[in-house]
Amino acid sequence: MNFHAIKAIYRYEMARMFRTAVQSIVAPVLSTSLYFVIFGSAIGSRITEIDGVSYGSFIVPGLIMLSIMTESISNSSFAIYFPKFTGTIFEVLSAPVSYGEVILGYVGAAATKSVIIGAIILATASLFVDIQIAHPFVMITFLLLTCISFCLFGFILGIWATGWEKLTIVPILIIMPLTFLGGTFYSISMLPPAWQTISLFNPVVYLISGFRWSFYENADVAVGLSLGITVGFLLACLLVVRWIFKTGYRLRS
Amino acid sequence: MTAMISISGLNKHYAGGFQALKDVDLEIQRGEIFALLGPNGAGKTTLINIVCGIVNGTSGEVLVDGHNIDGDYRVTRSRIGLVPQELPTESFETVWNTCRFSRGLFGKPPGPQQIEKVLRSLSLWDKKDTPCMELSGGMKRRVLIAKALAHEPEVLFLDEPTAGVDVELRQDMWNVVAALRDEGATVILTTHYIEEAEQLADRVGVINNGEIILTEDKTRLMHELGKKELVLHLSETLAAIPASLSDFSLELGNSGRDLTYSYDTKQESTGITALLKELQAAGLHFNDLQTSQSSLEDIFVDLVNRD
Numbered sequence: 425m426n427f428h429a430i431k432a433i434y435r436y437e438m439a440r441m442f443r444t445a446v447q448s449i450v451a452p453v454l455s456t457s458l459y460f461v462i463f464g465s466a467i468g469s470r471i472t473e474i475d476g477v478s479y480g481s482f483i484v485p486g487l488i489m490l491s492i493m494t495e496s497i498s499n500s501s502f503a504i505y506f507p508k509f510t511g512t513i514f515e516v517l518s519a520p521v522s523y524g525e526v527i528l529g530y531v532g533a534a535a536t537k538s539v540i541i542g543a544i545i546l547a548t549a550s551l552f553v554d555i556q557i558a559h560p561f562v563m564i565t566f567l568l569l570t571c572i573s574f575c576l577f578g579f580i581l582g583i584w585a586t587g588w589e590k591l592t593i594v595p596i597l598i599i600m601p602l603t604f605l606g607g608t609f610y611s612i613s614m615l616p617p618a619w620q621t622i623s624l625f626n627p628v629v630y631l632i633s634g635f636r637w638s639f640y641e642n643a644d645v646a647v648g649l650s651l652g653i654t655v656g657f658l659l660a661c662l663l664v665v666r667w668i669f670k671t672g673y674r675l676r677s
Numbered sequence: 678m679t680a681m682i683s684i685s686g687l688n689k690h691y692a693g694g695f696q697a698l699k700d701v702d703l704e705i706q707r708g709e710i711f712a713l714l715g716p717n718g719a720g721k722t723t724l725i726n727i728v729c730g731i732v733n734g735t736s737g738e739v740l741v742d743g744h745n746i747d748g749d750y751r752v753t754r755s756r757i758g759l760v761p762q763e764l765p766t767e768s769f770e771t772v773w774n775t776c777r778f779s780r781g782l783f784g785k786p787p788g789p790q791q792i793e794k795v796l797r798s799l800s801l802w803d804k805k806d807t808p809c810m811e812l813s814g815g816m817k818r819r820v821l822i823a824k825a826l827a828h829e830p831e832v833l834f835l836d837e838p839t840a841g842v843d844v845e846l847r848q849d850m851w852n853v854v855a856a857l858r859d860e861g862a863t864v865i866l867t868t869h870y871i872e873e874a875e876q877l878a879d880r881v882g883v884i885n886n887g888e889i890i891l892t893e894d895k896t897r898l899m900h901e902l903g904k905k906e907l908v909l910h911l912s913e914t915l916a917a918i919p920a921s922l923s924d925f926s927l928e929l930g931n932s933g934r935d936l937t938y939s940y941d942t943k944q945e946s947t948g949i950t951a952l953l954k955e956l957q958a959a960g961l962h963f964n965d966l967q968t969s970q971s972s973l974e975d976i977f978v979d980l981v982n983r984d
Contacts, residue, residue, distance in 0.1 A: 426751070426784045428780075428781045428782075428783075428784050428785060428786060429781060429782045429783070429784055431781055432777075432778050432780075432781025432782045433778075433782070435778075435781075436767075436770075436774075436778050439770075439774070440769070443769060510765050510766075510767075510768070511761075511763050511765030512765040512766065512767055514731055514759070514761055514765065515759075515779060515782060515824070516782065517729075517730060517731045518729040518730050518731050518754060518757070518759050519754060519782040519783055519784075520750060520751040520752070520753075520754040520755040520783060520784050521782065522751075672733055676730075676731065676732060676733050677691065677692070677732050677733070
């Protein structure tokens, strides 16, 4: 295994994060805090509790998920798209690295950034509301699985995209609506029955539900099912990445 | 001895149906400086990109020091350094960091001494902490060379290395190639500048329309395909070449004042002595003479046009 290459890519990507600290860390923390203040205060004053948890505390896991999903996609898609755009990708393609090593470098760095952002948001939220984590190990498992799988998804997106518009269109038109409709700010049990059924087709519901269960032991769907869907999404992304590197899709002509 | 690069039956068809390489066979020996010449679109960059692993060949086999580029890609790629034709650099990274990244990417442990040596040899040491985006085009070219050398490759591909660079960098680059030759590295150079090939190469290959039309030792090539000319500046203007000189390959130019004789140095006799005798017999006098030999550029243009 080419550990030096993994380290080089990882270190390069982490340096990019610290070089753009305002964009990489401060911006998502600020926007999440704004969500928290606006939704928590405005709606929280009308909805005091959901399943025995104060509304402010209830939305914390959803807000963390919202941020780490969008940041994971954004970080890893940009990480691979930018070298494609500038032409520096030639160096990675001509290096003695396997696709697994490339993934470990790029996705590992992007996932690290997402975990850091998630931790900062959790710390920020704890300044506003009481937070309890009933199952820390499960919480960390969901956090890592979500970060890694959405970073892989972002990596795929970055390879697929042939322009800046395509790079942003999927997060804005697909991921953001799925996240907002996935129970970030509410429990799907609050929806009419028909919408509850429709919501179950949204994979983000399972991620948020499982993650929230690790905090308050409240879930819209069984935690085992949430875990299964998350792992399934991760495996699907891995298979697509494997196919991309085997065929050279949009990397090697 | 195993060739450093061995290419056999290599073909490349692009998705649109364009065939960039047609049954290319080529061997490049260890320690050799090989210049690959060809017009735009001839297939030079495609050939290099396939050997380096950036482009997939359609069929054929490429070996680097006896290792297949597909099956043993870790071995082959770790031995190769590539300086691409374009100038892609990590804009926001410093020169030092981008070289360190390249070295790590190619599986080498940190080697600050090697990076320093390379940066100094390319006059980049003063710029080591400068972000690449702040460098001029010539400096970026140096950075790309430094990145390619950071992992101490045995084979270096230079794809149009001096395109659009100043005289100083070109000289620096030639010095780097000369130093690599002394260290026993194999260098494959593609260029439009025939002068560069003439200056650096041991052997020359010419590619046109995806086919290698010639590979030859440079000196032998210039000797075998080169022509020599003898120009005689006549004392008096001549209206036409006298009939007594019709056996010689002569041309009259400069409004009848210059007589140009083309001859082949490979022939047993160049015919110069006989020509001078005939000139004297015909009563023609000259007050100066000069000889010239066709350059590699003349030979290249002739080969490509002939093809």
